[in-house]
Amino acid sequence: MASILCRISKTLVNHRLxxxxxxxxxxxxxxxxxxxxQPRDLSLPNPSWSKEMLQHYELYNSQCxxxxxxxxxxxxxxxxxxxxxxKFATGGVLLSKIIQSxxxxxxxxxxxxxxxxxxxxxxxxxxxxxxxxxxxxxxxEGPPGHVHGGATAAMIDSVNGTxxxxxxGPVMTANLNINYRNPIPLGSTVVLxxxxxxxxxxxxxxSCIVTSIDGSKVHVESKALFxxxxxxxxLGG
Amino acid sequence: MASILCRISKTLVNHRLxxxxxxxxxxxxxxxxxxxxQPRDLSLPNPSWSKEMLQHYELYNSQCxxxxxxxxxxxxxxxxxxxxxxKFATGGVLLSKIIQSxxxxxxxxxxxxxxxxxxxxxxxxxxxxxxxxxxxxxxxEGPPGHVHGGATAAMIDSVNGTxxxxxxGPVMTANLNINYRNPIPLGSTVVLxxxxxxxxxxxxxxSCIVTSIDGSKVHVESKALFxxxxxxxxLGG
Numbered sequence: 185m186a187s188i189l190c191r192i193s194k195t196l197v198n199h200r201l202x203x204x205x206x207x208x209x210x211x212x213x214x215x216x217x218x219x220x221x222q223p224r225d226l227s228l229p230n231p232s233w234s235k236e237m238l239q240h241y242e243l244y245n246s247q248c249x250x251x252x253x254x255x256x257x258x259x260x261x262x263x264x265x266x267x268x269x270x271k272f273a274t275g276g277v278l279l280s281k282i283i284q285s286x287x288x289x290x291x292x293x294x295x296x297x298x299x300x301x302x303x304x305x306x307x308x309x310x311x312x313x314x315x316x317x318x319x320x321x322x323x324x325e326g327p328p329g330h331v332h333g334g335a336t337a338a339m340i341d342s343v344n345g346t347x348x349x350x351x352x353g354p355v356m357t358a359n360l361n362i363n364y365r366n367p368i369p370l371g372s373t374v375v376l377x378x379x380x381x382x383x384x385x386x387x388x389x390x391s392c393i394v395t396s397i398d399g400s401k402v403h404v405e406s407k408a409l410f411x412x413x414x415x416x417x418x419l420g421g
Numbered sequence: 422m423a424s425i426l427c428r429i430s431k432t433l434v435n436h437r438l439x440x441x442x443x444x445x446x447x448x449x450x451x452x453x454x455x456x457x458x459q460p461r462d463l464s465l466p467n468p469s470w471s472k473e474m475l476q477h478y479e480l481y482n483s484q485c486x487x488x489x490x491x492x493x494x495x496x497x498x499x500x501x502x503x504x505x506x507x508k509f510a511t512g513g514v515l516l517s518k519i520i521q522s523x524x525x526x527x528x529x530x531x532x533x534x535x536x537x538x539x540x541x542x543x544x545x546x547x548x549x550x551x552x553x554x555x556x557x558x559x560x561x562e563g564p565p566g567h568v569h570g571g572a573t574a575a576m577i578d579s580v581n582g583t584x585x586x587x588x589x590g591p592v593m594t595a596n597l598n599i600n601y602r603n604p605i606p607l608g609s610t611v612v613l614x615x616x617x618x619x620x621x622x623x624x625x626x627x628s629c630i631v632t633s634i635d636g637s638k639v640h641v642e643s644k645a646l647f648x649x650x651x652x653x654x655x656l657g658g
Contacts, residue, residue: 286559287607290569293537293560294530322523323530326578332527333582333594334575341563341570357570361598370524 227265232298244306263305267292314347316376330367344390347378348410355410362406464502469535481543500542504529551584553613567604584615585647592647599643623649
C-alpha cells in the first residue's frame with residue numbers, strides 16, 4: 185500500500201515548487217515553509233548501521249556504478265527514501281494540504297537513528313528483482329527480543345510495493361500472504377528479496393523472501409498481489 | 422507474532438517482583454529502577470480519541486459490567502495494554518536483561534497521543550470473539566492520506582495474536598493472509614473483529630474483518646494461523 189511513495193517522493197523532490205507559489209501559499213496556510221532545501225535521504229548510511237548492514241550496502245552500491253566508472257550506469261540502482269508524502273484532500277489535491285500535512289511514512293516515522301526501521305532498497309535495472317537490507321531497531325518488538333510480525337509485514341509490503349511501482353506505475357496492495365518461518369531477532373540485519381512473478385492486465389504478482397544476512401536462514405516467505413490504479417483514485421480526484 | 426504480549430505484560434504487572442530483588446538487581450545492572458510504580462495502561466481513553474472511538478469504547482466497556490453492577494462480571498472484558506516486553510537473552514531469561522531492555526512493543530512505540538496506533542481491545546468471555554477499536558494516527562501513512570498496509574497488518578496480527586494467546590496460551594504467527602478491500606483513511610477509527618474459526622492440535626485458525634466504525638464499509642478481510650509454542654522457545658531456554 186505504500187507503493188506509490190517512491191514515485192510521489194521523487195515528484196516532490198525533482199519538481200520543486202516554483203518560487204511564485206511561496207507568496208500564494210503562505211497566507212493561506214499560515215505556517216512557516218516546512219520543506220528543507222534538501223530533503224534528507226533516509227536510505228543513506230548513519231552511525232546506527234551495523235557492520236553487516238554497511239557491508240551489504242556497499243555490495244549493492246558498488247554495482248550501481250558501471251564498468252565505465254559512472255554512477256548510475258551499473259546493473260543496480262539505489263532507491264532514495266524520504267519521510268514525507270502528499271496529503272489526501274477530498275475532491276482533489278490541494279497544495280495547501282500538501283504543505284500542512286504532518287503525515288509521515290509509516291516505515292520512516294521514528295526519528296532516532298537505529299531505533300525503528302533502518303533500510304535501503306536497490307532495484308535491478310532489468311526490473312525483475314528488488315532487494316532491501318533491513319536492520320530492525322528495538323522499537324519494533326513483538327515477541328520478547330524479536331521483531332513484531334506486523335513490522336516484518338510492513339517491510340515486505342514496502343519492498344514489494346516499491347518494486348511494483350517501478351514496474352507498473354501507481355499500484356495498491358490487494359493481497360499479502362505471509363508465511364513466518366523463523367522469528368527475526370531484534371537488532372539483527374536481514375535481506376528482503378522481491379521477485380516479479382507474473383503480470384496479467386492490471387494485476388502484478390510478486391514474491392518476497394526474508395533471509396539472514398548470510399542467506400543461511402529463511403525467516404519469512406510471502407506472496408503479494410498488486411493492482412494498478414489511477415493516481416486520481418488515491419488522491420481523491 | 423506479538424501475541425504473547427498480553428500474557429507477559431500481565432505477568433509483569435500482576436506478579437510484581439518481590440521487594441528483596443531490588444537489592445540483588447541494582448548492583449548487577451547498574452541502572453536505576455525503570456519501572457513506574459503503576460505502569461500506564463495505554464488502552465484507556467486519552468484526549469486524542471475521536472468521538473466515534475470514545476462512543477465505541479463505552480459501548481463495549483459498559484458490557485464489562487454485569488447485571489449485578491459489578492465490574493468484570495459482564496460478557497466482555499477489556500484488555501489492558503502496555504509498552505514493555507521481556508528482553509530476549511540467549512541461554513535463558515536473565516532478570517538483568519529484562520530490566521535493561523529498551524525494547525518497546527511495536528504498536529505502542531510512539532509516545533505522542535493520537536500520532537500512531539490508538540487502540541483498545543475487548544475479548545468476549547466465551548472467547549470466540551475479540552474486538553479492537555483502532556484510530557489511525559498521522560504517522561501511519563502509506564498511500565497519501567491513507568493507512569500503510571503494514572500498519573493494518575500489524576493491528577490484525579496484534580488482535581488475532583492477542584485473541585489466540587487468550588484461547589491457546591503462548592503462540593506464534595505462522596501465516597497471515599490479508600485481502601485489502603478499501604484503503605483506510607488516515608485519522609479515521611475502524612473496528613477489527615477477530616473470530617476463532619477452528620482449533621486442530623497445536624494449530625488455531627482465526628479470521629479478522631476490519632470495517633468502518635458504523636460497519637458499512639469493509640476495509641480488510643484476513644485469515645491467520647497460529648501455532649502453540651512453549652515459552653522457552655521464544656525466551657531462548
